Amino acid sequence: MNARTLCLSILYDCEATGYEIRKQSTEGDYSYFVHVSYGAIYPALAKLEQEGLVSVRVEAQDGKPSKKIYSINETGKREFLDSLLDPIAPDIRKSAFMLVAHFAREIPKDLMIQRIEERIAEHSQELETIQKIGETHDGPADSWIIDYCCTCIQASLHYLRTNKEALIGLTKSDDEQKITPAQPTIAAE
Amino acid sequence: MNARTLCLSILYDCEATGYEIRKQSTEGDYSYFVHVSYGAIYPALAKLEQEGLVSVRVEAQDGKPSKKIYSINETGKREFLDSLLDPIAPDIRKSAFMLVAHFAREIPKDLMIQRIEERIAEHSQELETIQKIGETHDGPADSWIIDYCCTCIQASLHYLRTNKEALIGLTKSDDEQKITPAQPTIAAE
DNA sequence: TCGCACATGTAACGTGTTACATGATTAG
DNA sequence: CTAATCATGTAACACGTTACATGTGCGA
Numbered sequence: 405m406n407a408r409t410l411c412l413s414i415l416y417d418c419e420a421t422g423y424e425i426r427k428q429s430t431e432g433d434y435s436y437f438v439h440v441s442y443g444a445i446y447p448a449l450a451k452l453e454q455e456g457l458v459s460v461r462v463e464a465q466d467g468k469p470s471k472k473i474y475s476i477n478e479t480g481k482r483e484f485l486d487s488l489l490d491p492i493a494p495d496i497r498k499s500a501f502m503l504v505a506h507f508a509r510e511i512p513k514d515l516m517i518q519r520i521e522e523r524i525a526e527h528s529q530e531l532e533t534i535q536k537i538g539e540t541h542d543g544p545a546d547s548w549i550i551d552y553c554c555t556c557i558q559a560s561l562h563y564l565r566t567n568k569e570a571l572i573g574l575t576k577s578d579d580e581q582k583i584t585p586a587q588p589t590i591a592a593e
Numbered sequence: 594m595n596a597r598t599l600c601l602s603i604l605y606d607c608e609a610t611g612y613e614i615r616k617q618s619t620e621g622d623y624s625y626f627v628h629v630s631y632g633a634i635y636p637a638l639a640k641l642e643q644e645g646l647v648s649v650r651v652e653a654q655d656g657k658p659s660k661k662i663y664s665i666n667e668t669g670k671r672e673f674l675d676s677l678l679d680p681i682a683p684d685i686r687k688s689a690f691m692l693v694a695h696f697a698r699e700i701p702k703d704l705m706i707q708r709i710e711e712r713i714a715e716h717s718q719e720l721e722t723i724q725k726i727g728e729t730h731d732g733p734a735d736s737w738i739i740d741y742c743c744t745c746i747q748a749s750l751h752y753l754r755t756n757k758e759a760l761i762g763l764t765k766s767d768d769e770q771k772i773t774p775a776q777p778t779i780a781a782e
Numbered sequence: 783t784c785g786c787a788c789a790t791g792t793a794a795c796g797t798g799t800t801a802c803a804t805g806a807t808t809a810g
Numbered sequence: 811c812t813a814a815t816c817a818t819g820t821a822a823c824a825c826g827t828t829a830c831a832t833g834t835g836c837g838a
Contacts, residue, residue: 560805
C-alpha cells in the first residue's frame with residue numbers, strides 16, 4: 405500500500421489533516437499494516453487535490469498553526485473503491501532479526517539474548533497497542549483484523565519464549581559461559 | 594536488509610554469482626525474509642568489488658553465458674560481521690489484504706471469498722516451500738528459523754480457516770445470497 | 783518453433799525517508 | 811528553560827523495481 409492509497413482509505417471514513425493521517429499510519433488503526441512519513445503524505449495529499457479526488461478546507465487555530473482539513477469527494481470514493489477490487493500483492497516482510505538468527509554462530513551470546521528480549525518486548529508492546537485500539541473503537545471488520553493480528557503476534561511470541569534457549573545455545577561463546585542455567589531478565593513484559 | 598547486506602550474507606557462506614544470489618533471495622533459503630531483484634544485486638556486487646570486499650573470477654561455459662563468480666575476502670567478512678552487531682530495525686510488514694479486510698463492508702462477497710482463498714493458498718504454498726528447504730540442508734540455525742516461520746504461518750492459516758466465515762459475513766451482499774451455507778472451493782490446498 | 787533457463791547489465795522511473803525550515807503554546 | 815506537540819512543507823538522498831538489451835541451447 406502506498407501513501408496515496410493510505411490517504412484515500414483514511415479519508416474514506418472521515419475528514420483528516422496530513423498530520424492526523426500520518427499519526428494513524430504510525431501509531432493508530434493502520435499502524436499494523438503500513439508506516440508512512442510526512443514526506444510521502446503531504447505530497448500525496450496535494451496531488452490528490454490537484455486531481456480533484458479530495459478537497460481542502462483551511463481552519464485557523466489560535467496558538468497552533470492552521471490546519472488543512474481534507475475531505476474525499478465522490479470521484480475519490482469511486483476511485484478508491486475500484487482500486488480495492490484490483491488483485492492484491494502478497495504480504496511483504498522484512499526481518500533483520502531473521503538474518504541475525506541465521507548467523508547465530510557468529511553472534512556473541514549476550515547480544516543474542518538482548519536481540520531476542522528486544523523482539524519479545526517489541527511484540528508485547530505491539531500487542532498492548534493493538535488491544536488498546538480494539539477497546540476504543542469497534543467496527544466489526546476492525547475487530548476481526550485486530551484479533552487476527554493478535555493471534556499472529558502471540559504465536560510468534562510463544563515460539564520465541566519457548567525456543568529462545570535453543571537459539572542462544574547456537575551462539576558463539578567467546579567466554580566459557582555455556583551451560584549457565586540462570587536466565588537474565590532484560591526486558592520487562 | 595538491503596541488497597548489499599544480502600550479497601555479503603550469502604557470500605559469507607559460499608561463492609556465488611549474481612544470478613544465484615537473486616535466486617536464493619526470491620526462491621531459496623532467504624526468501625522468507627527478503628526479496629531482491631537483479632537491478633539491485635548486480636550494482637551492489639559491482640560496488641562491493643570496487644570497495645575491495647569481494648573478488649570476482651570469470652568462468653566461461655559453453656552454450657551458456659559465462660559466469661562471474663564472487664567470493665568474499667577477510668575485509669568483507671569483517672565488515673559483514675560488524676554490521677551484524679549493529680542495532681536492528683523492527684520487522685516491516687506491508688499487507689494489502691488487511692486493507693481489503695478493513696473495508697470488507699465495501700467488497701463484494703465473492704471477491705472476499707476469493708481473496709481469502711488466495712491468501713490461504715499463498716500461505717500453504719509458502720509452508721511447503723519452507724519445509725522443502727528444511728529437508729535439503731540443515732544448519733541448526735536454519736532449522737530454528739524454518740520452525741519459527743512455519744509456526745507463524747500456521748497460526749495465520751489456522752485463524753483464516755477458522756474465522757473466514759465471519760469476515761465473509763461482513764461483506765456487501767449486492768445479491769441476497771446471504772446465509773447460503775455452501776462453501777465454494779476456489780484454491781486447492 | 784516457441785519459450786524457458788541460463789547469465790549479465792543498465793536506464794528510467796517510482797516511491798519513500800531523513801533532515802531541514804518555520805513558529806507558537808504548553809507541560810515539566 | 812527545555813522539550814514536546816501541533817502543523818505544514820520541501821529538497822536531497824537512498825533504494826529498489828521494471829523493462830529493456832543481448833545471446834545460446836534445450837525441451838515440448
